[in-house]
Structure formats: C-alpha cells, structure tokens
Amino acid sequence: MTGGSGVRAFDLIVISSGSGLEVSAEAVERGLAVAVIEQGPFGGTCLNRGCIPSKLLIHCADVMETIRHAKTFGIAASVQAVDWQFIVRRAYGESDAEAQAIEEETRQAPNITVYKESARFAVEEPAIRPLMAPCAAREPWQALTAMRTAIL
Numbered sequence: 423m424t425g426g427s428g429v430r431a432f433d434l435i436v437i438s439s440g441s442g443l444e445v446s447a448e449a450v451e452r453g454l455a456v457a458v459i460e461q462g463p464f465g466g467t468c469l470n471r472g473c474i475p476s477k478l479l480i481h482c483a484d485v486m487e488t489i490r491h492a493k494t495f496g497i498a499a500s501v502q503a504v505d506w507q508f509i510v511r512r513a514y515g516e517s518d519a520e521a522q523a524i525e526e527e528t529r530q531a532p533n534i535t536v537y538k539e540s541a542r543f544a545v546e547e548p549a550i551r552p553l554m555a556p557c558a559a560r561e562p563w564q565a566l567t568a569m570r571t572a573i574l
Contacts, residue, residue, distance in 0.1 A: 440466015442574035463521035
C-alpha cells in the first residue's frame with residue numbers, strides 16, 4: 423500500500439521478529455498488509471541469545487558432569503579435552519540457521535514487507551499518527567505509516 427507524499431502505508435507495523443511474528447502472522451491471516459522491521463537476526467532473543475543457545479551450552483556441561491560421575495555407574499571414563507570453540511560454534515550455528523529460515527519464511531509470506539534495518543519514529547506535520555522511518559544507510563529514508571504499531 424502507498425500513502426501520499428511517498429509514504430508507504432500498512433495496516434500494521436511490527437517491530438521485532440521474535441514474538442512479534444505471531445502478531446504479524448495473525449494480521450496476514452486477516453488479510454492485512456504488514457511491515458516487519460528487524461535489524462538483527464530473526465527469531466528474537468530466545469532463539470539468538472537466550473534460551474536456545476544457552477540450553478545447548480548447558481547440555482554440554484551436563485555431558486561433562488555425567489562423564490565425571492561415570493564411575494558411579496561402573497564406567498571408567500574421562501575427559502581428554504574440551505573444544506570450547508566447537509561447542510560455541512555448534513550452539514550459535516544452530517540458532518543462526520533457524521534465524522535465517524524464519525527470515526526467509528517471513529519474506530515469502532503474502533502481505534508482509536520485511537525491512538532489515540533499524541527504525542525511528544518521526545512526526546511529519548500535519549501528521550495525525552506517527553510515521554515509521556527505517557534508518558538504512560541509504561537516503562532518503564522510506565517513511566512508513568500504519569493505523570497500529572506493535573513493538574515486541
């Protein structure tokens with residue numbers, strides 16, 4: 423959708439691609455035009471920096487602890503070395519692949535336009551509602567507007 427004065431109009435602007443994608447998916451099911459603005463990897467904090475990578479790292483610690491107590495089970499085992507770089511690459515590699523898949527799926531969804539950049543709120547006189555301007559390195563910035571904006 424395009425508004426006047428080069429302003430791109432949407433029914434909904436969603437800022438973030440974690441839980442915000444649930445909101446955008448519901449809006450698309452209702453036939454609404456949605457802009458998703460996400461500067462970083464898709465999937466939100468849990469996938470990229472929180473729950474998922476930390477659980478993968480914790481599992482490695484659990485394996486290490488099991489090996490330390492293997493004698494309790496009549497098993498002679500020991501740890502010869504720990505490849506910390508491999509462990510971290512594995513944890514974040516899985517998250518990175520999932521984030522990329524989520525972004526690709528979002529880009530293919532009907533009625534969703536993805537802005538892979540940061541944004542700022544702007545007021546343009548005589549605006550009734552705020553404009554959203556993705557802040558890319560390129561000029562001029564594309565102004566976006568919507569009746570509703572969700573920041574999740």
